[in-house]
Amino acid sequence: MTKQLKLKIVTPERLILDEMVDQVSLPTTLGEITVLPEHIPLISGLASGDIVAYINGEQIPMAVVGGFIEVKKNESNITEVAVLADFAEHVSELNDTAIEKAKARAEELKTLMENKDHVDFEHFEAELERSLTRVKIADKWRTRKYRK
Amino acid sequence: MAGTKEIKRRIVSVKNTKKITKAMELVAASKMKHAISATISARPYSGYSWEVLGALSEYVSKSTHPLFALRKPEKLLIVLITSNKGLCGGYNSQAIKAALASLKANADKQIDFISVGKKGESMLGRLGQNIVASFNQVSEKPKLSEVLPIIKLMTQYYENAEYDQVFVASTSFFSAILQKANVEQLLPISKIETMETLEEMKTKTTRAPVDYVFEPDYESLMDIIVEKIVRTKFYQLILESNASEQSSRMVAMKNASEASGEMIDDLTLMFNKARQANITREISEISAGMVSA
Numbered sequence: 001m002t003k004q005l006k007l008k009i010v011t012p013e014r015l016i017l018d019e020m021v022d023q024v025s026l027p028t029t030l031g032e033i034t035v036l037p038e039h040i041p042l043i044s045g046l047a048s049g050d051i052v053a054y055i056n057g058e059q060i061p062m063a064v065v066g067g068f069i070e071v072k073k074n075e076s077n078i079t080e081v082a083v084l085a086d087f088a089e090h091v092s093e094l095n096d097t098a099i100e101k102a103k104a105r106a107e108e109l110k111t112l113m114e115n116k117d118h119v120d121f122e123h124f125e126a127e128l129e130r131s132l133t134r135v136k137i138a139d140k141w142r143t144r145k146y147r148k
Numbered sequence: 149m150a151g152t153k154e155i156k157r158r159i160v161s162v163k164n165t166k167k168i169t170k171a172m173e174l175v176a177a178s179k180m181k182h183a184i185s186a187t188i189s190a191r192p193y194s195g196y197s198w199e200v201l202g203a204l205s206e207y208v209s210k211s212t213h214p215l216f217a218l219r220k221p222e223k224l225l226i227v228l229i230t231s232n233k234g235l236c237g238g239y240n241s242q243a244i245k246a247a248l249a250s251l252k253a254n255a256d257k258q259i260d261f262i263s264v265g266k267k268g269e270s271m272l273g274r275l276g277q278n279i280v281a282s283f284n285q286v287s288e289k290p291k292l293s294e295v296l297p298i299i300k301l302m303t304q305y306y307e308n309a310e311y312d313q314v315f316v317a318s319t320s321f322f323s324a325i326l327q328k329a330n331v332e333q334l335l336p337i338s339k340i341e342t343m344e345t346l347e348e349m350k351t352k353t354t355r356a357p358v359d360y361v362f363e364p365d366y367e368s369l370m371d372i373i374v375e376k377i378v379r380t381k382f383y384q385l386i387l388e389s390n391a392s393e394q395s396s397r398m399v400a401m402k403n404a405s406e407a408s409g410e411m412i413d414d415l416t417l418m419f420n421k422a423r424q425a426n427i428t429r430e431i432s433e434i435s436a437g438m439v440s441a
Contacts, residue, residue: 044363
């Protein structure tokens with residue numbers, strides 16, 4: 001059996017994913033990286049985009065926004081990738097109605113942003129980024145095959 | 149006789165009250181379950197963020213992040229977390245009491261409040277305290293996005309030096325029957341305490357320290373993580389308060405249901421006694437009538 005790594009995706013609200021995978025591609029603040037088993041320990045910022053885990057030739061895509069990642073060896077000497085995202089969602093959860101909602105929300109937020117003061121502005125900006133990421137990632141994976 | 153009718157009416161009314169309190173108890177119990185599982189599922193995130201902070205620990209003391217900045221405390225901000233609804237036992241009054249105690253302890257300083265929840269807001273209003281912001285929209289299943297504006301506001305006040313210390317008065321959840329209100333300092337993040345916690349973590353793990361590669365660099369990572377830690381801490385306080393609210397409501401309603409059960413028993417006994425007295429009197433009247441005839 002080939003070596004695998006443990007992928008954990010957590011948000012402040014809950015644990016989204018905890019699985020053994022073959023490799024994983026992550027959008028960091030410095031660009032996309034792919035982590036394979038036996039990767040050196042690493043801490044890096046996470047950009048918004050999609051995390052793609054590969055398992056038995058299948059792909060598991062997740063939409064994520066903001067946070068950081070930690071790569072290390074855990075107690076049983078398995079490479080562990082912990083993704084601490086502000087927000088994460090499996091792409092299959094982003095179905096068409098959810099996307100339409102996200103799009104509508106993004107539009108609404110854009111108009112709201114024009115007439116709000118600074119405090120609200122940053123809050124809206126974060127929410128806008130979230131909505132836009134969802135739309136973008138959902139569009140990207142619409143025609144591709146992936147494991148649900 | 150007049151007595152029996154009245155007692156009967158009271159029994160019916162107490163029975164109705166019991167139905168309501170029983171229903172509220174069940175609702176609160178199921179909400180409490182949700183609230184507790186939400187609190188628990190929020191834990192891994194904070195565990196991991198502390199681990200990452202641990203990896204950055206040698207930079208903690210060097211960090212010049214504005215949220216670490218220690219100032220002479222003159223203007224304080226207290227965030228009071230209470231519920232939007234009543235009927236939850238001592239939950240709100242406990243939190244308010246804790247907040248007022250720290251108000252007294254710092255009587256020589258200027259103190260303003262941010263209120264989360266309607267109950268705290270109205271109480272502070274009655275006491276004539278200065279509320280700078282009031283958030284009543286936090287739902288029963290608080291999402292992170294709902295509390296972000298509160299965190300944003302607090303950190304901004306702190307960074308702009310409008311306040312020198314930020315406290316949170318909230319209720320910690322220990323079990324369904326035990327909750328404690330306390331006041332915790334949220335900002336500035338105490339470097340000493342942070343280092344102590346990190347040291348404690350180090351002694352617990354037997355693993356050798358790992359040499360991490362930092363991308364892009366530790367300074368910008370520090371900025372991210374400090375913000376996340378404050379955010380996670382506050383979010384957890386909100387979650388715990390929510391769990392406490394539901395469980396103290398459940399307990400209060402359980403007590404109310406039990407009390408009404410006892411009341412129904414007492415009233416039933418009274419009703420039976422009154423009825424029996426009636427019958428006895430009627431019989432004696434009839435027999436007295438027969439004797440005289």
